[in-house]
Structure formats: C-alpha cells, structure tokens
Amino acid sequence: MVTHTRAILWLSKVILLATLLAACGGGGGGAGTPGPVTPPPATVGALTVTVSGLPAGVNGTVRVTGPGNYLQDLTQTHTLGNLVPGSYNVSASAVTGGGITYQPAPASQAATIAAGATATATVIYSNSVLTLGLTRVVAGLDNPSWLTAQPGDTRLFVTERPGRVRIVENGSARDVAYLDISARVAADGEGGLLSLAFDPGFARNGYFYVYYTDLQRNIVVERFSAGATPQLANPTSGFVILRIPHPTYTNHFGGQLAFGPDGYLYLATGDGGGAGDPQRNARNLTVLLGKLLRIDVAGATLAQPYTIPAGNPYRDQAGRRPEIWASGLRNPWRFSFDSTQLYIADVGQDRREEVNIAGTAQGGLDFGWNVMEGTLCYGAATCDSTGLTLPAFEYDHGADGAGGCSITGGFVYRGRAIPELAGRYFYSDYCGGYLKSFVSTGASIVEARDWAITDIGRVVSFGQDAQGELYLIAAGGSIYRMDRSTNP
Template sequence: MKSKSCFFRFLSLGLGLITLALPLSCGPESKGKPSDTGPVAARYAGGELSIQHGMEVFNRHCASCHNFQASEIGPNLSGVTSQVDKAWLVAYIQDPKAMIDGGDPRAAALFERYRMYMPGFPHLQGEDMEHLLGFIHKFSEAEKRNTSNRTGGLVNPIPQPIPEAGLALELEEWFTAPPTATEPLLARINKLDGIGGRLFLADQRGILYEINGDTVHSYLDLKAKTPAFIDTPGFGSGLGSFAFHPAFEANGLLYTTHTEKAGSARADFALPDSIPAALQWVLTEWQATDPGKATFAGSRREVLRADMTSQIHGFQELTFNPLAQPSDPDYGLLYLGIGDGGAALGGHPELCDNSRHIWGSVIRIDPGGRSSANGQYGIPEGNPFLGQEGALGEIWARGFRNPHRMTWDRGGSHQMFISNIGQHSVEEINLGRAGADYGWPVREGTFLFDVHANSELVYPLDKPDTLFTGPALQYDHDEGNAVSGGYAYRGMRVPELQGWYLFGDIPRGTLFGAQVAEMDGKDPATVYRVALRIDGEATTLAARSLHPRVDLRFAQDASGELYLFTKNDGKVYRVAGAKKP
C-alpha cells in the first residue's frame, strides 16, 4: 500500500492544472444547479452544500499537495476546467495509468514531467466526483479575478477539526408553523422572540404570528398592511426582523423591517447616483391601540429607509438590549444589524467599513427621539461616532459583512454577541463593543481578505493584527457554511448547559457550543461540536430535513429557555435537556 505522502503526490499529478473557486452564499440552496462558464462546455455542480462537500473531498485527498496559485509538491491547479473537458478529468482521476498507457497526449505529458504513475481513484464516483469537480471549477474561476496577484491563499484556513463537546442536546418537537408555500421552504420562519410571557414568530412572507400553546395565530399581517411589501427574490427579503419595545405592554410599540422595490420611496441612506439600487429595506414602527389584544390594531410610521446594491445582506437583527433597565442609558435604544448589501464584492468596497456609510454596520438609534436627519428618530448621546466630522452618528460598530444575529448573555458576563456570516472561508461570533471595527472587507475571522484577489480564499496575516477587533469564535467552511448566531444559556430547565454559548450552522443544521468564560475577546475560544437527540432518538437536523438546506435558527424566551427551528419544514423544537451522547 502506498504511503499517505505518495498518495497525495500521485493525486497531485492527476489533478494537475486545475483552479478552484468557492462562492458559498447564504442565499437559497441550489444543490445540483450547474454552472457553465469558460470555453469548455462542461456542466459543473453548484450550490453551497454540493460545493461544500467538494471542499471536504478536496481537503481529505488533495490539499496537502495543491493550491491554486503555484506549483509546489503538486502542480498548480489553476485553469484546468477551462482547458480540458470534464469527461477527461473524470477518466484521468479514476484510471490515469490506462490513459497514460493508451497514449493520451496530456496524460503522457504529465507522466513525462513527474515520472510516476498516479494510482487510480475509482471510488470517487457519483456525488463525490461531481462535487469535487464543482469545487475545483469554482475556485478556478475565482483565481481568474485575482487582479492583485496575491498568493498564499488558504483553502483550509483552520485545518484542526472541531472537537466533540461530549454533550447531546435533547430536543422535543413543539409545533409546525403554518405553511405559506406548497414546497420547501414551506414556511420562511426567521425569528422567534417575545415580550413578557408572550412569544411571537415571524414568517418572511409577511406574517407575524403569536404562539398559543401548540398553535399559532396571525398577530400582524404586515404584507396586507404594507402595499409596497415584497418577499422576492429570496436572499433574506420580506419580513426581516421584529422587536417589541421593552415597555410594549404600556406603550404598544413594535418595530419591524421589510423589503420594498428599489425606488419605492426616497431613501434616507441612498446609494450614490452612479450605483443602481436592487431594493430598499425599511424600518417601521407600529403602535398597538390595545397591546393586550390577540390581533394587532393601530397605526404605523416609517422610521428609516436604505438602498441596497443587491438583494443580499440587508437589514438583519432588530433588537433591544434585554439587560437594560429604565434607569440605564441603553434602555429603549434600538439596535439594527445592516449587511454590506453585497457591495464589497459587487465593485463598491468603498461603501463598507468606514463611518461615512451605513452599510456593513450595527446602528443604534432612539426610536422615541427626533434628532436624526429625517426627524423620525434620535441619535443617542453615547454613540461612538456622534459629532465626528463626516461620520454617521447612528453607527455603533462597523466592519461586518452580514451581522445576522445579536444577543446578550443574561448571566454573569452580560456580553453582547454578534454573529457575522462570512464570504467563503470563515464564520465568526464577535463580542459587541461600541466603536469597534471587525474588519470586513479586509478581514474574515483572523485572516486577511482581499476583494481584488481570489474571493474564495483568505490569506494569512503578515503580522499580528492591531487594527481590528478579532472574533471570539470562528470556524471555517469545511465545518459549515453560514453561522446561525445563538445564546448564552442561563435558563433553569437544563443545568448541564449553564455557561455554554450555543449556536450552529444555518445550511447544514450542525450544532456548536463554546464556554462563555473562554470568550474573552483576546483569541478565539474553542468551538465544540454538539450532538443531538430528538424525541429520544440520536439524529441530526439534516437527517430529518425535507430539503438539503436545513436553515437553522435559535431563539430564547423570557425565562432564558432555548428553542431551535428550521425554515425548510417550519418545525419548532424546545431544548428539553442535555446529556452525554
């Protein structure tokens, strides 16, 4: 049997002259969707989960000898999917000796150069082969866009596998949200939250439900009350988030975000005239005439509106600090996470990571004030950029690609956690700090990112980074695709979870955890993989899913108890316990 070293060396011969690129989006899953670029008419697998699987195959068998920018132990893999057809690659990988002995000119030239036979890999068939080649093709196309000619890109930036936590989360299926479509995604449920003893659930197709026992009823049909509302083309559009004012039971105030067509109204945060808008995100205040009623009745007013360069990475989490008391300066102030709108890789990185523009930031506003430029909200005195020339006073922190979720530890640390969905390499959880810069689009996790290089790769930093605030947790894309932010557990039902921050991966539905005490913001703490049992059976959310993309989300009630839910099938689960697997 060949040694591992020889195995990789021979494989490097067979995969010679291939380039890689991996755009893993957080948009709707398109597993199996072919891509058809380059002069060779080949149909390569696309979609985040199939490409992700291809990366895993590559990292198992190819990565120790190959990169996509230089010939090292094995040849540079750049360009092969544009130079030879797919059938040749499949045949060579599976039986290179037969092709060399049969006189294939390209195979013979590789043998002449390396003077050795590569062993065949007939076991790489079906999805393994399709996804491997899809991954290679994606990375190859991205390398063509490396106009900065940066080298040293990392396909597997965090090679250490995530260890097991020795902990299995016990879930109980609670209820299924009403379907708003006839096929997956059956219910685009995106956020579960509450006020007092009440719980509410949002479907991105425009309905805010209230949960009653094991059933739900429509509390606010936002789509019906907002004529310009749109929930297409997906990519997070529709009813984005909601937040009840901490004094809702007295003042009846509720806040929501939603999407409308570009140009629906004048934007408070408009793109420069030379940049077309794809759609608009709108923050709305609703005031219930009777906060205790089962169905909303009352008035609404628009708070702010922003243009986006594309349909992705728009308004994300909308929330109040649950720890703030009426005497605290943070009480009643509204936080809103705003993604970069795809601007960084859409040709407009100048819109990101600066205090002049709202995109790629977390803003903090006083919805009861009127000191803003549009007169519809206030800018809190404690905001870090207030009063700085040329800066937006609304910005609380910046340097995010997609600040998807924001939560607070209700226990000892009282830390704020901000999950930031990465491009194609690193997912991260950050500790929220006023005025902090988390680095996008020149950082992804603890690595360098270059919008002018291969956008599917990150690069090592030349020296320790003192310019930006690093992540508290991170994992890379052979472990997941897009981080689903979670909560520090401080409930009473599951004592085994005390002190754990629980989170996961949106597309795959994988569960992760970390010790809050280790999340000090100095270096990334250890991420652990958490097992799962549902109704007493060891399983995974992916195994129970109706669709390859799980679409996992986390929630917490006023008592600190945790819930998980999955968008593809509308299932909502209670966290009922935890034990060793």
C-alpha cells in the same frame, strides 16, 4: 460591714450568671457556626461564591476575575470582600476525584458587584452527562425567520418572511396573523420580514418594531402598536423609524433589531450584497450598510423619528454617520446580548464563519470585512490588520463545506429548565444543520461542544421565549424547543 456584704453578694451573682451562660451555650454559636456577616464598606462590595455537589475530599476549581486585573482562585465556598464595584466573571473547570469527572454548572457566569452590597454566584458540580434534544413546537409556517416573546407572556411571536407575524400557542399558530404587512414587503433573495423586537416599555406604550425589506429593496425599521385585543396589532399604526437604501443586490440585508441592556435600539445591516463587498460599504463610515447601528427611539416624533445616544462613537464627527456603533461587518444575520457582552455572528464569504464578542460599552470597533474574513486575509496573501478587531471564535467551511457555509448565531443560555447550560453560547449553520455551543471566558473560548443533533434541516434562526428558553427555526417551516434529552 454592710458594704462588704453587698460586694460579696454582687460577686456571687456575677459568678452564678456566668456559670449559667456557660452551661446553656449562651456565650455564642457552636463550633463551625458562622457569625453575623459584616456588611462591606459603602465604597466596596463583596461576592459569595457557593460551590456544591462534590464529595468530601474533592475540591472545586473556580476562578474569579474582575476590574484592575483582579484574580482569585477558589476550591470551595468562600466570600470575597473589598471588591471594587464592577463586573466580575466566575469561571469553573471540571475536576476528577476517585476516577469520576465532575462537571460544573454554570461553567461561566457574570456577577455585578455594587458598593456596600454582597452579590452571590453558585457553582454546582455533577457527574451526570447532559444530552440535549429538540421538541417540535409547531410546523407548517411559511418561511419563518425569527421568534421572540413579550415579557411575561407564554405565547411566541414568529415572523414569516412574506410579511406576517404569527402567534404560536398551545402547539399551533393562530390562523389570523397578529400583523400582516405583506403588501409592503419584498421577500425576494434574502429579503422579507426578518425580525421583531418589543419595546422595553411595551406593557406601558404597546410599541414593537419590525425589520423588513420594502418593495424597492430598502431596509426598513418600522414601529407598530398593539391592538385592542392581545391577538391583534393595530395595522394602521405603522410609523417608519429608518429607511436605508440597499440598491443593486438582493442579498446581505442583515436582518435583526434588538434592544440592548442600555435601552437603545440596535440593528445589524449587511454590506449591500455581491461577493467581496464590491461597493466597499462595510468599512465606509458615511453609509449605514455593513454596520451595527444604535439609535434612541424613546421619544420618536414625526419630525425626529430617532435621536443619537450620547455615547455613539461618531456622533460628533463630521462626515461620519452618527448612527454607527460598529463597522466592518459582511452580513450579521443574528446578534444577541448577554449582560455586558455583545455577540455578533457574521456570515463569511468563501472560507470562514465568525463570532465577534465585545463589551456592550465598546463602540467604534471595526470587525475587519473586507480586509479580513475571520482571521484570514481576504483575497490576499498578506494584509494590514492594524486597528481591526478579529473574531473571538471562527470555523472553516472545510472540504466541500463539511464544516458549514453560513453561521446562524444564537444566544447565551440563561433559561431555568437546564441550569447546567448557563453561560454557553449556542449557534448553528444553515448548511451544517447542527447544534453547537461554546463558553467565552473573556480571554479564550472553552468547552466547545457538538450536541450531536443533526436532523433539524437548514437552521434559519434561533429564538428566545420570555423565560429564556431557546428555540431553533428550520427552513422547512418547523420550530423546535431545545430540551433536556432523556436518551443517554
């Protein structure tokens, strides 16, 4: 009897507790509230794509592609699971609803999936039309050629072809040069001090590297060290890393060096000059002209200024220069990295200007000069393009050079000031003086746009500050920052 009574009391408590939980919603979240996210297994990853900015009833158009021919189309926010680790591309297209067209930003972005983790990508749609303008940052420089910045530093470091590095801050250039090596630089023809790159470990080691032509017209890569104050480098710290003979001609020196995402130093050299590569350097793997080179300078010593990275394609091949990463280039004045992609803007001869795009792990590519000029056979009706990598993007000079004459390569925009521009590669032309862009999806070039800016003059180079904002360098000595325009 006692046992029976206890059982009834226990059952009554259970019923009462269940009633209370139901009344207060203690049994779980309300309708539409997502539960806790289950982390993906350690061998695969996940990607959350957030789509916003569209009115009710209008769906987005988003495509996710990745390793193993992975493809998934999305119309709204969604989390994709069981993804093989690697690099994925999230591309979005414009959509129309109610007679209004909505543009996505960014139109293309990369997402790296890691095992056991969830990556994110955000696509924001907007019906506003973006226009760009230029803000002059500084004027009166002496043949500026390149602009860069130290990580975390708001100052700009500008190279001048006669052989000086100037610091630009608060709208003016400091009178005293950060570095002056004009006594060893020859600026005739296309030569001079052409670019600068800060070491990835600059905060620790104070190293930076310059690319210039010396008094004998050799291409020189030299390392310097920061000085006792942030305003001055140590002028006596010069240490030559590499010197490349460039006889006969005063053009096609290439001109840029940059550290890749792998931490190695890349430099782009011209083919040695003269029309049509008369010395046949570009595809000759025994010389360093007409190439993109990759070297390791992390442990530089007097006896061994650089070493050859293990992944270089010709490292262990007799009779070929192991420094070569890619060949078949005419005058790759400017190149840039964007995550796992490498963009090389190669100046053409008589007809075509080109941009070559490749994965950062794709060594040993032959971009075809002087068999090809862009996708045209150079100097012949037909030619054999077997084994050559043709450009991802090109344009014709046109009648009387209406389209341009010499491409000035830039960067893929990754700044914060204008998020709608994310993923767009910007370029100009020395003769055209315009500002244009396109988006590379990996399979094709889309969203080619002319930003209707034509009062820059001759554009020598692009530059990028520590915040990822882009600048244009004009031959007249002015530098402009690319900004959002307030004009319709």
